[in-house]
Amino acid sequence: MNRFLPDVLIHTTEMMKNKHVAVIGGGIAGMEAASVLARQGLKVTLVEKQKATGGKLNDWHHLFPDFSSPGVVVENLDKKTVRAGVNVVCHTEISHIERNNGRFELSDQRDVKIFADAVIVASGFHVFDATLKEEYGYGLFSNVITSVDFERRMKKHGKLLTLQGTEPRRVAIIHCVGSRDAKVGNIYCSKVCCITGIKQAIEINKMLPECEVFCFYMDLRLYGSKFDSLYLEAQKRHKIQFIRGRLSEAAERPDKSLQLKAEDTLQGRPLRMNVDLVILLVGMEPALSNSSLMRNNQMKPDENGFFRSVNMHEARNVGTQEGIFMAGTAICPMAVNETLENARSAALEVMNFLRTDKNHGGF
Amino acid sequence: MEDFSFLNPGSRQIDFDNFDDRLLLYVLEYEPSFVTCISCGGCTATCSAGNLTNFNVRKIGLWLRRGETEKLSQEIEKCMFCGKCTLVCPRDINIRNVILLIKKRISELKTENQPV
Ligand SMILES: Cc1cc2nc3c(=O)[nH]c(=O)nc-3n(C[C@H](O)[C@H](O)[C@H](O)COP(=O)(O)OP(=O)(O)OC[C@H]3O[C@@H](n4cnc5c(N)ncnc54)[C@H](O)[C@@H]3O)c2cc1C
Ligand code: SF4
Ligand code: SF4
Ligand code: SF4
Numbered sequence: 001m002n003r004f005l006p007d008v009l010i011h012t013t014e015m016m017k018n019k020h021v022a023v024i025g026g027g028i029a030g031m032e033a034a035s036v037l038a039r040q041g042l043k044v045t046l047v048e049k050q051k052a053t054g055g056k057l058n059d060w061h062h063l064f065p066d067f068s069s070p071g072v073v074v075e076n077l078d079k080k081t082v083r084a085g086v087n088v089v090c091h092t093e094i095s096h097i098e099r100n101n102g103r104f105e106l107s108d109q110r111d112v113k114i115f116a117d118a119v120i121v122a123s124g125f126h127v128f129d130a131t132l133k134e135e136y137g138y139g140l141f142s143n144v145i146t147s148v149d150f151e152r153r154m155k156k157h158g159k160l161l162t163l164q165g166t167e168p169r170r171v172a173i174i175h176c177v178g179s180r181d182a183k184v185g186n187i188y189c190s191k192v193c194c195i196t197g198i199k200q201a202i203e204i205n206k207m208l209p210e211c212e213v214f215c216f217y218m219d220l221r222l223y224g225s226k227f228d229s230l231y232l233e234a235q236k237r238h239k240i241q242f243i244r245g246r247l248s249e250a251a252e253r254p255d256k257s258l259q260l261k262a263e264d265t266l267q268g269r270p271l272r273m274n275v276d277l278v279i280l281l282v283g284m285e286p287a288l289s290n291s292s293l294m295r296n297n298q299m300k301p302d303e304n305g306f307f308r309s310v311n312m313h314e315a316r317n318v319g320t321q322e323g324i325f326m327a328g329t330a331i332c333p334m335a336v337n338e339t340l341e342n343a344r345s346a347a348l349e350v351m352n353f354l355r356t357d358k359n360h361g362g363f
Numbered sequence: 364m365e366d367f368s369f370l371n372p373g374s375r376q377i378d379f380d381n382f383d384d385r386l387l388l389y390v391l392e393y394e395p396s397f398v399t400c401i402s403c404g405g406c407t408a409t410c411s412a413g414n415l416t417n418f419n420v421r422k423i424g425l426w427l428r429r430g431e432t433e434k435l436s437q438e439i440e441k442c443m444f445c446g447k448c449t450l451v452c453p454r455d456i457n458i459r460n461v462i463l464l465i466k467k468r469i470s471e472l473k474t475e476n477q478p479v
Contacts, residue, residue: 135451182455218403218453248408248451263404268419270408 017041019354022106022116024094027055029328030122031077032343038084046086049093055124061154064199065226098296118323118350125284125329128178141252144278147196168211168276173197174247175217179283188304190283191333194221197281198234205238214241284333297321306332317346325349382430390464397461399454400424406448406458412441420448436469
């Protein structure tokens with residue numbers, strides 16, 4: 001039974017108890033929003049396409065800026081959703097949201113149908129496909145990997161080796177891959193990759209103190225609380241070197257190392273560098289299912305393809321279709337703490353909507 | 364006499380108050396994309412001419428934006444108009460066209476016998 005329920009029942013009207021909210025996407029945003037709503041006494045179904053909840057955090061090794069465990073975050077959220085009584089449905093990918101007589105009908109490609117009074121879309125983000133930046137050689141040169149590969153490798157093997165099985169002596173981390181790039185159609189900044197790069201650079205230095213690490217950046221965007229202090233730490237304690245210049249191309253050499261071409265813009269001269277491993281800091285794109293989730297309702301994409309809010313300041317979680325809300329990186333790139341805060345605010349918006357929904361007995 | 368020219372800031376500082384923007388405005392009129400340059404250096408890194416000489420196409424743009432036009436006419440002669448710079452630009456700027464426009468305007472101004 002729901003242990004939270006008795007406390008809050010006093011505040012929750014009978015009307016609210018019969019409301020059903022469907023949350024699409026069981027990443028951290030969906031889990032947080034669903035558990036907050038269920039603790040308020042609402043019926044909540046959380047739908048996840050993968051076999052388990054947790055989203056991208058299931059792949060990450062350590063979290064910036066404090067090197068904490070993503071596994072613990074997911075575990076805690078799992079406990080919260082279970083305790084709050086959220087109905088979790090995995091292996092189900094929602095592809096349609098339709099509004100019928102003021103209620104929503106969610107369906108997948110098979111025969112699953114879910115009916116709800118309000119919907120939260122928490123479908124997260126899609127990682128940029130680095131093969132699209134051909135000049136960087138991802139998929140062609142085996143020692144070019146992405147920041148996502150780095151996390152997965154660290155999680156699985158706990159170490160970083162070149163394809164030849166040697167310890168890299170020099171690594172280049174490339175910022176803004178698939179972000180801030182008109183050539184791939186993404187002009188926005190993915191926000192979290194600069195700090196991800198610095199975190200990964202520090203991890204490499206801790207593992208392989210002899211290995212030189214260079215970050216190639218256009219601008220360093222360390223917007224978050226504690227992000228800049230990690231940058232300082234990277235310089236002071238970990239000898240990470242920062243080069244202001246965009247990588248123009250990478251070429252593989254016979255020994256499988258890579259030759260990089262960039263401009264050292266502070267020197268004002270072209271630069272060449274051979275490295276054993278390249279890490280591409282891939283950006284965050286709108287989730288793949290977004291366009292189909294927008295098809296049968298009034299939801300709209302913003303200029304970058306994420307879900308459009310009715311007002312980016314005052315109603316960030318409120319979608320352009322009445323009754324559909326968004327949480328987390330379905331709105332725009334965010335770090336974990338922002339995603340969780342954003343998800344809680346989405347839950348509050350849903351509560352307010354259902355309470356004041358006059359068509360359904362609200363006041 | 365000793366050389367005290369370092370005391371004269373005019374010789375070292377970028378003078379934004381006496382900004383010669385004639386070339387810049389001309390380039391922006393015909394290649395408005397140029398306004399979005401973020402000085403990332405992608406163009407310079409890939410530039411055919413820049414790999415053979417000390418030509419720096421990013422700096423050409425910077426000089427243009429700072430009104431330092433005296434240096435330009437000689438420098439742009441080094442460009443081979445191969446267009447590689449345009450291929451890598453994250454802002455999708457037609458840089459080759461920027462160089463062409465500078466060249467065109469300078470020769471126009473020369474024939475009009477006006478110092479740039
Ligand atoms: C390389 C990298 C490293 C990062 N490292 C950090 C870090 O160290 N610290 C930090 O604070 N942040 C980090 N982030 C950001 C962090 O990953 C995000 O903040 C977080 O994943 C956002 O959670 P979310 O729930 O919004 O989205 P997601 O994690 O993308 O979850 C979305 C979920 O929805 C599911 N889904 C999508 N569509 C459907 C559908 N139609 N039907 C059913 N289910 C669906 C997906 O399967 C997924 O489980 C990193 C990001 C990247 C790219
Ligand atoms: S966070 Fe940094 S690496 Fe990522 S897109 Fe923005 S500037 Fe580029
Ligand atoms: S590649 Fe484009 S944005 Fe970068 S310096 Fe050259 S012109 Fe500017
Ligand atoms: S067009 Fe000129 S500036 Fe551009 S890459 Fe070729 S030589 Fe360099």
